[in-house]
Amino acid sequence: MARKWGQPVVSMPGKPRLPKALPDKTSLYEIAVEEGRRALDSQFTQLDSIRQRTVQYLAFVGAATAFLVGTAMRGTQGARPDIFLVFAGVGALTVIISLMLTWSILTASKRWWWPVSRFKWDASVSPRLLNSWIHPEVGPKPTDADFLQALANQYDDMIETNDGILEAIRRRYRWFLGFGFIQLCVWIMLIGWFG
DSSP states (O other), rough: OOOTOOOOOOOOOOOOOSSSOOOOOHHHHHHHHHHHHHHHHHHHHHHHHHHHHHHHHHHHHHHHHHHHHHHHHOOSSSSHHHHHHHHHHHHHHHHHHHHHHHHHHHHTOOOTOOOOOOOOOOOOOOHHHHHHSSSSSSOOOOOOHHHHHHHHHHHHHHHHHHHHHHHHHHHHHHHHHHHHHHHHHHHHHHHHHHH
């Protein structure tokens, strides 16, 4: 039945149209590998950004704390009251904690007390994967699609590992900001009370 001018187009029920040729697996795995590389680059950029902000904030808090400590110490000549010593101890403790958090952020390890970096941002091919692809021990030689699939899986594993580490580093960064703020507040209070 022919459609008359001005009538809406009604779709015919039936099978959906499929593309004439489906892409081969190799090109799909190439896309997956490129996306994996982009994700790893993005994670490294996030880590680098957190590290830079940490160093900048540490420099600011360190300079401000040095000034505030000098001012607070000058303001209390002779014997200092016990409350001054308590707050000075709290201020010193926050400095130590801030330095430990800075160290753990800059080393990018899962455990803050272990300095070895576990962040796998390097998007290079595993030698084991490459050797198994070039020299298969059993069976026929793997295809390019097999290799790209294995590489995409390796990138996925790296991304998953890095996500956990990045979340731990973000959490430490928030703690670092908090302790830096507390540190400044303690020394400002000492100046206000005893300065």
